[in-house]
Amino acid sequence: MSLVPTSIRDRGSYLLFLIPGGLLLLAVILVPLGMNIGISFTEWSGAGEPEWIGLDNYTRLMGDGTFWASFRHNVGLVVAMAVLPTLAGLVIAAALFDFIGKHFGSKHASVLRAAVYLPQVLPIAVAGIVWSWILAPQDGALNEVLRAVGLDSLAQNWLGDPDLALWSVMGVMLWIQVGYPVVIFMAGMQRVDPSLHEAAELDGASWWGRFFHVTVPQIRPEIFVVLLTCTIAALKVFAPIYVLTRGGPGGSTNVPSYYSFQNFFEKTQVGYGAAIATVLTVLILVLTTVFLRVQNRGER
């Protein structure tokens, strides 16, 4: 007979299962994250000894116009990847679920949903290649279409004009992103009690009336999840910028993630790159905390 109560022994042996995952997490995530924060207090070219400079990188960030501009561009991407897809996704999901699904059968609705969702499964780098070619100034498909219908004056250097490039990137991101909220919202609408819609209909509510007063309030949890996960995704955007514009022309589409990449590997200002990455991390962690808080409150 062992003197240790079984419950304690049980807990001990369950802990063994956490060892491989815990060690991997330590080596691949926690230690590198700590190192990155450490590096951000140094001046380092990546070779030789890093030189401790305290908060200098962060004070330099405060006065760095490129850094602030990169965050402004990120706000544009949050609009294109979180706000607009959520708004469009609500209308599209409601039209497919509540209208097409009911009047023409759910088969039609799911085929249309698949078409809208398809860009989501593409590797973002591949989506970027598709679009950089469609948006090419000389023989790109978009300009060809405009010329073919006689709108020559609207043909533009979509990705090469500093005033237009960010808008073009935003359009591409909207195309990539919109399928995600549509799928999530349609799943959420299946949860809504049909009697709520019936009651509203008896009260004489129009389709839009039911949309605003029944559908939207009922799928609030989904809307919230989509807004937050998409906002975080927008803050992390790298591949589309790398493939479409490389942050150009003239830095007009630079974003924090690409800016830190440039400092790490092109300008070899590793300490400064680490500081940018740390600021981005803090921002995302704050958003994640808000997300967890509100989600917990919703569950209670």
Add this chain to the structure above:
Amino acid sequence: MRRHAVLWSMIVLALVMLVPFFIVALNAVKTPDEYSTGGPLDLPSGISLDGIIAFWERVDFGEKLLNSVVISGSVAVLAVVVSVFNAYALGIGRVKGRLWILVVFLIANTLPQEALVYPLYFLANEVGLYDTKLAVIIIFTVIQAAFGTYLLTSTLGGFPRELLEAARIDGANKWQTLVRIVVPISRPTLGVLFVFFFIWTWNEFFLPLVLLISNENQTVPVALGVLQGQRMMDATMTSASALLGVIPAIVFFLIFQRALTRGITAGAVK
């Protein structure tokens, strides 16, 4: 009348979403001559595979496909295993401090890779794993398993206690209970996780771009992205490369569609 207006507007929307795929496919099968005379919108007179073959040979696309399959497949298997171990301890074992451990895993999943990239690049060099598939496999196993742990812990938290109790009475130890009871019963969820990990890893760009510099180690998205950046391809070859990048994604989409829609729903509401 209004019904059909809604139906048609949705059909138009679906077509607009699909147009880029059609244009890519259309131009991937043109000859460069046809492209330079007719532009991107004319129908090709026949199907020419020259652009596709030229691109395939130039980047050794077969090798890139194999690299992507090896990396994504290994990550999917390993990350499911690690997620199961973690979630077994957290969701069923309810080890002390599990809430905080779970928060750490969630944070690991939401961190921007920019905050890890330089130390990972440095450490991979130190241990001799720079520019190897193994480095990418290890890193993404951890990143994907962080999400898997979070999702699976909440699923296993609701695992029927009677089954665990019955196994204990039959004399099964914790390892046997995991392998013979928990894993078989959770198989549908594990399948969804596998699909997710595979596709997510397939689509990854940033860390593989930094860690896999030599040609023979690159994945499909990295090889395409790097070539695109060099701007050395003509229009038909570019669309051929895009088509070759799109095809595997569509294949996965068709194979995994059911698991996918089920999976994202599971991830969203919990």
